[in-house]
Structure formats: structure tokens, C-alpha cells
Amino acid sequence: xxxxxxxxxxxxxxxxxxxxxxxxxxxxxxxxxxxxxxxxxxxxxxxxxxxxxxxxxxxxxxxxxxxxxxxxxxxxxxxxxxxxxxxxxxxxxxxxxxxxxxxxxxxxxxxxxxxxxxxxxxxxxxxxxxxxxxxxxxxxx
Amino acid sequence: xxxxxxxxxxxxxxxxxxxxxxxxxxxxxxxxxxxxxxxxxxxxxxxxxxxxxxxxxxxxxxxxxxxxxxxxxxxxxxxxxxxxxxxxxxxxxxxxxxxxxxxxxxxxxxxxxxxxxxxxxxxxxxxxxxxxxxxxxxxxxxxxxxxxxxxxxxxxxxxxxxxxxxxxxxxxxxxxxxxxxxxxxxxxxxxxxxxxx
Numbered sequence: 558x559x560x561x562x563x564x565x566x567x568x569x570x571x572x573x574x575x576x577x578x579x580x581x582x583x584x585x586x587x588x589x590x591x592x593x594x595x596x597x598x599x600x601x602x603x604x605x606x607x608x609x610x611x612x613x614x615x616x617x618x619x620x621x622x623x624x625x626x627x628x629x630x631x632x633x634x635x636x637x638x639x640x641x642x643x644x645x646x647x648x649x650x651x652x653x654x655x656x657x658x659x660x661x662x663x664x665x666x667x668x669x670x671x672x673x674x675x676x677x678x679x680x681x682x683x684x685x686x687x688x689x690x691x692x693x694x695x696x697x698x
Numbered sequence: 699x700x701x702x703x704x705x706x707x708x709x710x711x712x713x714x715x716x717x718x719x720x721x722x723x724x725x726x727x728x729x730x731x732x733x734x735x736x737x738x739x740x741x742x743x744x745x746x747x748x749x750x751x752x753x754x755x756x757x758x759x760x761x762x763x764x765x766x767x768x769x770x771x772x773x774x775x776x777x778x779x780x781x782x783x784x785x786x787x788x789x790x791x792x793x794x795x796x797x798x799x800x801x802x803x804x805x806x807x808x809x810x811x812x813x814x815x816x817x818x819x820x821x822x823x824x825x826x827x828x829x830x831x832x833x834x835x836x837x838x839x840x841x842x843x844x845x846x847x848x849x850x851x852x853x854x855x856x857x858x859x860x861x862x863x864x865x866x867x868x869x870x871x872x873x874x875x876x877x878x879x880x881x882x883x884x885x886x887x888x889x890x891x892x893x894x895x
Contacts, residue, residue: 585702586706592813593810594713594716594746596806597806600805600806601723601802607792608792609790610789613775614729617723617736621720621723628747631747652862654855655862657754658863661855662866666870667763668762669873671770672770675771675774676880676882676885678774686779
């Protein structure tokens with residue numbers, strides 16, 4: 558049912574785009590479609606972080622969120638690369654590669670975060686015999 | 699940026715696959731299934747990167763995420779006891795489940811309507827559309843185009859990484875070193891601690 562809603566959202570976006578072009582042209586993806594896709598991926602990750610009990614699945618949801626950010630960065634990098642001439646005509650110097658470089662740093666930080674986070678999960682399980690976050694409430698007042 | 703012809707079809711296929719697999723990551727009961735769905739999501743995102751002509755980042759995504767991080771996840775799932783969850787003896791979601799889904803839907807709708815006025819902003823002028831093919835062929839090394847030509851994306855990213863982002867690059871290496879030491883310190887048991895003291 559959720560995938561149904563997502564599909565409907567995509568088709569509505571496409572239908573609401575400008576009407577002067579031929580019918581098929583309306584469905585060609587623009588940066589807006591990439592923003593929508595990465596945003597929906599982000600929302601799925603946020604819902605996972607907020608609702609799941611298993612701390613490992615929460616880590617996986619964080620990876621989903623970071624991937625949504627990466628997708629957005631790469632989409633805008635491509636957009637800047639294709640419109641470099643138009644930006645230069647307006648006197649704007651853009652460097653489209655910074656999006657890709659930033660994505661690589663995000664991946665590095667995600668890998669470090671996963672290593673440390675999973676180490677914490679291991680030592681937590683050794684001490685408390687659980688990975689359910691609502692049973693780990695030592696700091697809760 | 700307009701993806702035309704088959705690229706547009708591939709975009710929609712990959713987008714729907716990514717989102718369905720993402721929903722399955724969050725809703726799967728067995729943690730290993732969740733990890734496998736996450737691998738599928740990450741591969742789909744890597745294919746989207748290739749569609750956006752960022753081949754190097756796509757390769758890094760496959761190598762680091764699917765090859766490294768996911769193996770780490772699978773090992774931790776193996777070490778940690780989740781049998782009670784798999785046999786549906788305990789609940790899967792916290793008590794804030796309703797709130798979480800409500801907030802997610804509200805976020806989705808608000809950004810959806812906030813984006814609507816910006817639809818036209820990303821339509822490039824006609825002259826730029828014509829230069830898309832030229833820009834792509836400028837991205838390729840050699841004179842050939844189409845199948846058999848190689849992209850210079852890796853070279854460009856490498857140059858940008860070492861020339862413009864040299865200091866962040868070194869800081870990232872330090873971060874990885876700290877992460878390695880921290881992970882080892884956190885994960886070792888009391889027996890190993892006694893052995894070294």
C-alpha cells in the first residue's frame with residue numbers, strides 16, 4: 558500500500574508539471590524528481606529511526622538517510638555540470654565536482670559511524686543482553 | 699537536466715525499486731532480511747549515480763557500503779541475539795509508532811507542496827538543452843563516443859579531491875583511524891581487557 562502511495566505521488570508530480578510540452582516530454586525526470594526521490598528515501602529512514610525497536614535496524618535507517626543526502630548531492634552536481642555554460646553567462650563560477658567530493662566524505666563518515674556504532678551495540682549486548690532501545694533506559698530520568 | 703528516452707524509463711524503475719526496498723528495510727521482521735533489502739537499496743542508488751554520470755562515486759558506494767559496511771552489519775546481527783523478535787514473541791515497533799508515521803506523512807506532504815512552485819525553476823533554457831550532448835562528450839576521453847569510450851569522471855574527482863580538498867581528505871583519514879581504534883576498544887570483552895592490563 559505504501560508503494561502504491563509513492564507511485565501515485567510520482568505520477569502526480571509528473572502531471573502537475575508544465576503543460577505546453579508534448580505528453581511524453583512531461584514525464585522526463587528533472588532535478589525535482591531527484592529531490593522528491595531522495596526526500597522520500599529520507600522520510601522512510603526517519604520513520605524507521607523513530608519507530609523501530611531493534612537498534613541495528615535503526616542504524617540501517619540512518620544509512621538510508623545518508624544515502625538520500627548522497628543522491629541529492631550527486632543530482633545537483635549533475636545539474637550544475639550540465640548548466641555550467643548558463644551559469645557562466647550570468648557570471649557565476651560553479652564547480653560541479655564539489656558535490657561528488659562531498660559525497661565521498663559522507664560515505665567515509667558513514668563507514669566510521671557504522672563501525673563505532675556497531676562496536677557500541679556489541680558491548681551493550683554483552684552488558685545488558687538486549688538490543689531493544691526501550692529496554693535501554695539507564696540515562697532516562 | 700533532462701533524462702531522455704530509455705534513461706527516463708530506467709530512472710522511474712530504479713526510483714520505485716529504491717523506495718519499495720527502503721520501505722521493506724524498515725518493516726522487515728527478520729534483521730537479516732532487513733540487511734539484504736538495504737543492500738538492494740544501496741545498489742539501486744549506485745545505479746542512479748551511474749545514470750547521473752558519477753561512475754566513481756557509484757563504485758565507491760558498492761565497494762564501501764555493500765562490500766564493507768553491510769558485512770559489518772551482518773556480523774553484528776550474527777553476534778546479537780534477535781530470535782525473540784524473529785519468532786514474533788515481542789513487538790517490532792516502539793510505542794511512538796503512530797507518532798512516527800504521522801510525522802513522516804506530514805513531512806512528506808509539506809515538502810511535496812513546498813516543492814510545487816519550484817517546478818519551473820529547474821527547467822534549463824533551450825540553449826542549454828542542446829549543449830547536454832556536447833557536455834557529455836566533453837566528459838569522455840578520446841574522440842570516440844557511445845559504447846567503448848571511457849569516462850574521465852574518476853580522474854576529475856581524484857584531481858578535485860587532492861587539489862581542492864586535500865586538508866579534509868587528511869582529516870578523513872584521521873577520522874577513520876580514530877574509528878578503527880574506537881571500534882576495537884568498544885567491542886573487546888572483559889577477558890581481553892584483563893589479558894592486556
